[in-house]
Amino acid sequence: MKKTQVFTTIAAAAACAAALLSTACSKPKPELHIYNWSDYFATDTLANFEKEYNCKVIYDVFESNEAMYAKLKAGASGYDVVFPTSYQARLMHEEGMIENLDLAKIPNAKNIDPKFLKIVALDKTLAYSLPYMTGTTGLAYNKDKVTDFTPSWSMYDRADLKGRMTLLNDYREVLGAALKFLGYSLNTTDPKQVAEAGEIVKRWKGNIAKFASDEYKPGMASGEFYLAMGYSGDIMQIMEGGNISYALPKEGFSFWSDDMVILKDAPNKDLAYAFVNYLTDPKVAAANMEFNYYLSPNSGAYELVPQEMRDDPMVFVPDEELVRGEQIVPLGKDDQIYMDVWAKVKSEE
Numbered sequence: 001m002k003k004t005q006v007f008t009t010i011a012a013a014a015a016c017a018a019a020l021l022s023t024a025c026s027k028p029k030p031e032l033h034i035y036n037w038s039d040y041f042a043t044d045t046l047a048n049f050e051k052e053y054n055c056k057v058i059y060d061v062f063e064s065n066e067a068m069y070a071k072l073k074a075g076a077s078g079y080d081v082v083f084p085t086s087y088q089a090r091l092m093h094e095e096g097m098i099e100n101l102d103l104a105k106i107p108n109a110k111n112i113d114p115k116f117l118k119i120v121a122l123d124k125t126l127a128y129s130l131p132y133m134t135g136t137t138g139l140a141y142n143k144d145k146v147t148d149f150t151p152s153w154s155m156y157d158r159a160d161l162k163g164r165m166t167l168l169n170d171y172r173e174v175l176g177a178a179l180k181f182l183g184y185s186l187n188t189t190d191p192k193q194v195a196e197a198g199e200i201v202k203r204w205k206g207n208i209a210k211f212a213s214d215e216y217k218p219g220m221a222s223g224e225f226y227l228a229m230g231y232s233g234d235i236m237q238i239m240e241g242g243n244i245s246y247a248l249p250k251e252g253f254s255f256w257s258d259d260m261v262i263l264k265d266a267p268n269k270d271l272a273y274a275f276v277n278y279l280t281d282p283k284v285a286a287a288n289m290e291f292n293y294y295l296s297p298n299s300g301a302y303e304l305v306p307q308e309m310r311d312d313p314m315v316f317v318p319d320e321e322l323v324r325g326e327q328i329v330p331l332g333k334d335d336q337i338y339m340d341v342w343a344k345v346k347s348e349e
Contacts, residue, residue: 029054029055029056030053030054030055030056030268030271031055031056031057031058031267031268032049032055032056032057032058032080032081032268032271032272032275033057033058033060033078033079033080033081033267033268034057034058034059034060034079034080034081034082034083034275035060035061035062035068035079035081035082035083036059036060036061036062036081036082036083037061037062037083037258038061038214039234039237039292040083040132040133040258040288040292041288041291041292042287042288042290042291042292043291044287045279045284045287045288045291046059048284049275049278052278053271053274055271057275060079063169063213063214064169064170064213065084065085065087065088065170066170066171068082068084068088069084069088069091069092072092072097072263077265078267079263079266080262080263080266080267080268080269080271080272080275081260081261081262081263081266081272081275081276082098082260082261082263083132083258083259083260083261084258084259084261085256085257085258085259085328086121086122086123086129086131086256086257086258086259086327086328087122087172087256087327087328087329087330088330089122089123089128089129089259089261090122090123090329090330091330092261093123093127093128093129093261094330096264097263097264098128098129098261098262098263098264099128099261099262099263099264099266099269100127100128101126101127101128101129101130101262102273103126105273105277106130106273106276106277106280107277108277108278108280108281108282109126109130109277109280111280111281111282111285111298111299111300111301112126112130112131112280112297112298112299113297113298113299113302114299115297116131116134116257116297117297119322120134120255120257120297120327121257121297122257122327122329123259128261129259129260129261130259130260130276130280131257131258131259131260131296131297132257132258132259132260132279132296133233133257133258133288133289133292133294133295133296134255134256134257134258134294134295134296134297135231135232135233135255135256135294135295136231136232136248136253136254136255136256136314136317136325137168137173137177137229137230137231137232137253137254137255137256138229138230138232138235138246138247138248138249138253139151139153139155139227139228139229139230139246139247139248139249140216140220140227140228140229140230140235140238140244140245140246141155141226141227141228141244141245141246141247142220142223142225142226142227142243142244143243143244143245144243145164145223145226146161146226146227149247150250151247151248151249151250152181152249152250152251153177153178153180153181153249153251154181155227156203156204156207156208157203157204157207158207159207161207161226161227162206162207163207163208163209164209164224164225164226164227165207165208165209165225165226165227165228166208166209166210166211166212166215166216166219166225166227166228166229167201167204167205167208167211167212167228167229168211168212168213168216168229168230169211169212169213170213171338171339171341171342172186172328172338173229173254173328174201174211174229174342174345175194175197175198175201175338175341175342176254176326176328177229177249177253177254178197178198178200178201178204179193179194179197180249180251180252180253180326181197181200181249181251182196182197182200183251184197185326186252186254186326186328187326187328187329187331189331189334189337191337194337194338194341195341197341198341198342198344198345201345202344202345202348205345209224209225211346212228216228216229216230216234217230217234217235217237217238220235220238220244221238221244230246231294232246232293232294232314232315233292233293233294233315235314236293236314236315237292237293246314248321248324248325250324251324252324252325252326253324253325253326254325254326254327254328255317255322255325255326255327256327256328257297260276260279262276280298282298282300282301282304283301283304285298285300285301286298286301286304286305289301289305289309289315290305290306290309293309293314293315294315295315295316295317
């Protein structure tokens, strides 16, 4: 009995020591925390990065630039890489929220398309951001349900589509659409013009089902919604059935870039740089393009995507179309003009 107890005790102690040694020797994997839009990576993008860098990626999603910015300003910490739209990235840079990039740590930055930097980019020298994906904001519509479609923001005045349409839950995009409808710049700082746009949006509000930045995509796919203000790549992802199409309004539209930035207080900056460089590798960029059907302004990736994609004007927007587009830019203190009008739009019945 005692002899058995002794051996049992020795065996238990040995097992315990082995477990402690194993725990001490196996360090936890480093973590990379990213904050991004939904449905933005190919299915194996993150898994491949985790395998290559022996790390764990934690992926949180935001619905709008404003929601992301508000969360970070309220004190949310722990994120490493964030994907704001260019105008929001510039604001975050001006407020000291993000790193000035060391391009020596991002050798794949050489692949960024010079034409994109000249025409679209706000950060033309890649001082604080690298472009991830770029696209347009236009109108998706169900060809089986919408008769006499016109590529115009005036579609939101269609009473026959009441309750079957959505607008983005984004004050710069929606007020910008109304401004273009009125013939103004979507970056105007004239309070009267923005107020006039607000009245247009109030009118449209009476015909829409909701303001939606995520739900419109499954809603269009299921047939719940017949027309939606949406992002080009999102719409391409649900066009396989053949009854959904996409158009750029004749009055004008916004084109944009969602950028990669590294937060000033990022816990793991080395891994953050590695991730930005990884996403800018032509093979990875091409795979993500094929998945989300946006344009990665990465010259090396262009030849790696199918010819059908290279010929698609929804992805590679022709220059003659781009002239009707306009990039949203940060307006500093004048942004309050838009916020005040938007608050009235959202609050009034």
